Amino acid sequence: MSPKVSQEHMEQRRAEILKAAEKVFIEYGYERATMKHIMDAANVSRGGLYQYFSNKEAMFETILEEGLSLELDETLEMLKENATSYWDMLMKTIFGEGGEPDDEMDPLAPAKLEFFIIGRNDEHRRAYGKTRYNNGLSIYAHIIEDGQRSGEFSKKFDHEIIARSIIAFIDGLAVEDAMLSREDLRIKEQSVLFVEYLKMALGISEHSTDGK
Amino acid sequence: MSPKVSQEHMEQRRAEILKAAEKVFIEYGYERATMKHIMDAANVSRGGLYQYFSNKEAMFETILEEGLSLELDETLEMLKENATSYWDMLMKTIFGEGGEPDDEMDPLAPAKLEFFIIGRNDEHRRAYGKTRYNNGLSIYAHIIEDGQRSGEFSKKFDHEIIARSIIAFIDGLAVEDAMLSREDLRIKEQSVLFVEYLKMALGISEHSTDGK
Numbered sequence: 001m002s003p004k005v006s007q008e009h010m011e012q013r014r015a016e017i018l019k020a021a022e023k024v025f026i027e028y029g030y031e032r033a034t035m036k037h038i039m040d041a042a043n044v045s046r047g048g049l050y051q052y053f054s055n056k057e058a059m060f061e062t063i064l065e066e067g068l069s070l071e072l073d074e075t076l077e078m079l080k081e082n083a084t085s086y087w088d089m090l091m092k093t094i095f096g097e098g099g100e101p102d103d104e105m106d107p108l109a110p111a112k113l114e115f116f117i118i119g120r121n122d123e124h125r126r127a128y129g130k131t132r133y134n135n136g137l138s139i140y141a142h143i144i145e146d147g148q149r150s151g152e153f154s155k156k157f158d159h160e161i162i163a164r165s166i167i168a169f170i171d172g173l174a175v176e177d178a179m180l181s182r183e184d185l186r187i188k189e190q191s192v193l194f195v196e197y198l199k200m201a202l203g204i205s206e207h208s209t210d211g212k
Numbered sequence: 213m214s215p216k217v218s219q220e221h222m223e224q225r226r227a228e229i230l231k232a233a234e235k236v237f238i239e240y241g242y243e244r245a246t247m248k249h250i251m252d253a254a255n256v257s258r259g260g261l262y263q264y265f266s267n268k269e270a271m272f273e274t275i276l277e278e279g280l281s282l283e284l285d286e287t288l289e290m291l292k293e294n295a296t297s298y299w300d301m302l303m304k305t306i307f308g309e310g311g312e313p314d315d316e317m318d319p320l321a322p323a324k325l326e327f328f329i330i331g332r333n334d335e336h337r338r339a340y341g342k343t344r345y346n347n348g349l350s351i352y353a354h355i356i357e358d359g360q361r362s363g364e365f366s367k368k369f370d371h372e373i374i375a376r377s378i379i380a381f382i383d384g385l386a387v388e389d390a391m392l393s394r395e396d397l398r399i400k401e402q403s404v405l406f407v408e409y410l411k412m413a414l415g416i417s418e419h420s421t422d423g424k
Contacts, residue, residue: 031243031330113329117322117390118243129391157408161401164388168402172384176376178329179341189373190380193413196369200412201405 014052017042021059026107030060030114060115086147087204093143094166101191103182110178133167140166154203162201169194226264229254233271238319242272242326272327273340298359299416305355306378313403315394322390345379352378366415374413381406
């Protein structure tokens with residue numbers, strides 16, 4: 001077997017293991033998941049698993065990183081192809097391609113909450129959480145700032161505080177999604193009201209959002 | 213020693229232990245805190261501690277219960293004495309006696325998030341979390357519904373969805389408070405913007421909130 005094939009095989013196996021690990025984290029949550037669960041789910045030996053990842057934390061961070069990078073690529077691609085206004089861009093960034101509130105939530109959200117909240121006193125994890133928060137913040141803040149500069153959005157409120165409120169809204173829904181059943185939560189209706197809030201904060205009237 | 217004195221003594225000791233336990237939960241968080249930490253902080257023997265509480269979960273629930281009941285009593289008292297409008301009532305219920313956004317957060321909030329998020333697959337804890345959520349929801353929903361009936365608030369949006377959004381906002385800030393430093397968070401500025409959102413959702417103009 002040539003080294004090139006071996007390299008490809010390694011990458012494929014690594015991707016399969018990550019996929020199995022993600023399912024384990026969704027099922028058990030971060031704290032309760034073990035490397036043994038992941039070995040079983042990925043059908044890999046202990047030695048085989050540790051060849052790729054040295055511990056559970058490293059695996060989880062890899063899943064977060066790759067998820068974020070995929071999300072960012074998809075968002076940028078979508079914006080480049082489809083966005084017709086800063087408002088449209090903001091809606092697609094928050095709600096995905098349709099740009100409309102729905103009842104979907106990230107299935108990994110409860111495990112992410114565990115990872116960051118329980119790890120809040122660990123220096124590495126805290127620094128990582130802060131970087132992640134700031135990256136998310138800067139995406140929303142940039143869209144809002146550009147929209148304010150272009151005159152599409154009102155400058156009445158600070159772009160950074162509005163951006164923070166978007167993250168707080170998503171995090172608040174994630175907490176409730178972890179604790180309550182989906183029907184109890186009414187994610188879509190809460191999201192529709194959140195859109196009304198953003199319209200108010202950004203000075204968007206119905207007229208200016210329907211493209212007429 | 214008469215049984216009455218003994219009873220008083222027991223209650224006082226129980227209160228002291230709970231106070232020490234609360235400090236331990238704030239310092240270590242729920243998952244990392246142990247009965248040993250609480251024994252040391254309360255200066256009580258293992259036998260002494262287990263005489264009052266059978267496990268960590270029971271202690272934490274007691275702290276939550278007594279905190280909630282105190283908060284509810286204080287809120288009701290404050291509303292009876294001071295509230296001049298449903299808007300005023302809502303602001304005091306969210307922000308405490310001053311009825312104004314500030315930078316304060318519940319120091320036990322990160323431990324509460326751990327308790328409910330990690331316990332989400334435990335039947336007892338999930339039922340308890342749901343009851344707690346619904347109790348909080350009904351307080352906000354009642355104030356908003358009464359304000360809508362009285363004509364002080366607009367009926368444009370459903371009172372229950374607005375009430376849910378208040379809890380989501382508080383939970384979202386709690387997540388960020390657990391992960392970021394207080395200065396990074398800008399709780400007060402986020403809260404000021406949240407008040408603007410509520411004014412929009414409830415059809416409150418500046419005119420009608422300054423009592424003129």
